Amino acid sequence: MPWQHGATPPTSPIDKETIAMSVSFLNIGRLGTLLCLCLPFTVSAEAGDDTYADHLYLGAKAGWSHYHNGCESGASDCDKDDLGWGAQLGYQFSPNWAAELEYLDFGQAEATYPFTYPHGTYTGSQRGWALSARASLPVTEQVELFGKLGALYWQGKVEGPTPTRKDEGWAPVAEVGLGYRFSQRWQLNLATQYGDGVGSDELGGSNLWLTTIGVQYRFGADRTRAVQPTPTPPPGPVVLPALHRELHFGFDSSELTDLSPLSDIIERLLRYPDAQVFIQGFADSTGRSQYNLSLSHRRAQAVADYLQSQGVEPDRIRIEDFGERLPVIDNATAEHRAQNRRVHLYIPGMEVDQ
The missing domain is CATH 2.40.160.20 (Porin)
Known part of the structure; x- marks a missing residue:
């Protein structure tokens, strides 16, 4: 109108x-x-x-x-x-x-x-x-x-x-x-x-x-429009590298004198229940081969017993004895023979969740 x-x-x-x-x-x-x-x-x-x-x-x-x-x-x-x-x-x-x-x-x-x-x-x-x-x-x-x-x-x-x-x-x-x-x-x-x-x-x-x-x-409009944050994907698995350590022994002895190389081994075994350790015993070439094979076994067993005393289950430990076979160096000198009187510990690499 x-x-x-x-x-x-x-x-x-x-x-x-x-x-x-x-x-x-x-x-x-x-x-x-x-x-x-x-x-x-x-x-x-x-x-x-x-x-x-x-x-x-x-x-x-x-x-x-x-x-x-x-x-x-x-x-x-x-x-x-x-x-x-x-x-x-x-x-x-x-x-x-x-x-x-x-x-x-x-x-x-x-x-x-x-x-x-x-x-x-x-x-x-x-x-x-x-x-x-x-x-x-x-x-x-x-x-x-x-x-x-x-x-x-x-x-x-x-x-x-x-x-x-x-x-x-x-x-x-x-x-x-x-x-x-x-x-x-x-x-x-x-x-x-x-x-x-x-x-x-x-x-x-x-x-x-x-x-x-x-x-x-x-007034007081300190906000943004409805923008959803991008969700963070769950963390993926982590691959742990293989772990190698060695212990050395006195002549004709299986007594553990230096335990410091075992700290990393024990830490991983206790933290990851699926981890397994392989213990390989060795001897130098002095004496009879059969005796050296038995000596290498006693050395490996001594390490295994210590790991069990620290809480590692026996079924996660594998012992191998090689005697005087597979030396790291020839046995021509006393220094070389000392290097061959050893136990080698090995934990394979593994994939774990974060």
């Missing part, structure tokens, strides 16, 4: 009111359907955000205002466009949902009626308070789509040759837009807002459009 420049009442107020309400609910129903279609996506995005904190935000916006059907047919001059602006206070209570209170000034529409009485120029303006629910859908880490749906408590005024007329009431309001967060707390918004059937029989009315660019500042 355009702004009424006269005070003539409508011919059929019930029909006009019924039609206006039907159109209003139809338009807002379409916008409501669009927001509902976004609901599953916002809930899905919200579910993965564990770093979110509730916060307040403030915003301001300004842009182009348009009064659709803002003039009657008899107007010789009609200006339905003006500068509009708004200011917001909101509370973000979940990653994708907020409640918002907004003050809106839609500017004014102006029309001149030279042929109808009382003729002259009339100016109509609208401003008011909107309370809305705001839903957002992340597109990237910094970009979001958002929509708002709520109620506008409007306060309108018509000024002209006749006495100024004022009225107030309620109308549905909706908004869709695109937000770009250029820092942790600041966001730039581009949006279009629609107020349906704003006005009354006293003032006339219009469908209001407000296309704006604005900024928002978010």
